[in-house]
Amino acid sequence: MMICRSSWSKHWTKNLNKLLAVLLILALSMSVLAQTVRLSGATRTEHFLIRHDPEMKSTAQVIGQACEGWLAEIGDKLGLEEPPGSLIPVFLYRNQGEFKRGTDTESRGEVLGLASSRGYIELDVSGIFAPAEQVAGHEIVHIVIFRILGPNRSKLPLWMNEGMAKHLTNDFDAVDRTVLADAITKGRLIPLSSLEHSFPTGDAETLAYAEATSAVRYFVDSHGEAALGRLLHAIAHSGSFDAAMREVTGASADRFAARWLRHLEGKHGSPGLFKALSLIGSLALLAIGIGALLGIRRRRRRIAERYELDEWEEANWRDWGGGR
Secondary structure, eight states, rough: HHHHHHHHHHHHEEEEEHHHHHHHHHHHHHHHHHHHHHOEEEEEOSSSEEEEEEHHHHHHHHHHHHHHHHHHHHHHHTOOSSSSSSSSSEEEESSSHHHHHHOOOOOOTTTOEEEEESEEEEEEEEESSSOHHHHHHHHHHHHHHHHHHHGGGGGHHHHHHHHHHHTTTOOOOOOHHHHHHHHHTTOOOOOOGSSSEEEEETTHHHHHHHHHHHHHHHHHHHHHHHHHHHHHHHHHHHHOOOHHHHHHHHHHHHHHHHHHHHHHHHHHHHHHHHHHHHHHHHHHHHHHHHHHHHHHHHHHHHHHHHHHHHHHHHHHHHHHTTTO
């Protein structure tokens, strides 16, 4: 009887543990559901359908106006007669926490907006790290590019894609220029061929974006802003970035990269020149050091000679009875 009772007790305990495990899973599930971002509100503009929290109606209207302004400006620069495609969905998140949960991104503060190749945009509108209106413009450029290229969107190198997004939204500042100049003079520039499919992380990511924007700015200075639109349409037609570059610029992609590099070295100096200047600087410092050392030795010699002269004069003065 005792054995039966013990067996029943073990069986009951095992079932209880299973029940607790189920309840724990349910509790966690409810917690996740509670954290689900609520974007049941909708605000529509001429070209955008903005989804947001119902309490963010005024924010959605401001973002909507900014999006319309960016789309018109980007279209003008690319020489587009009308925006490609249908309404562009935009999802607004009130802070980084919601943005991270809604987009499943890991890097807090580093990713503020996303443009999907499926045609929608997601934004952190808190404005803590960057103005949401500026981020929206950047992502709209990506959407326009995706819609023009269609199935050939992967043919556009990442550096050209990101460089266009920064250039067309006037996003090239003193930090970009400083990072770029430093990399050029120190010989740490990343080849554009290494930025075709992905960007590095950390500090090198900042350099990658600066290079991409610089390359696009050089493209525009050489061929005009409307050439960017012609390039995109040429890629959509041919399915080849190199062929499109030859058609629009008359040179291959590699030739363009070489010309851009020479342009940068002409503005900031080549790595070889930097090394030569560094060597000259080192030799100059060495010469200064040697000169200083010789000067110290000469000064010490003069002090010693003066000391000996003073000693002789004092001894002579004592010999002639001056000390009596």
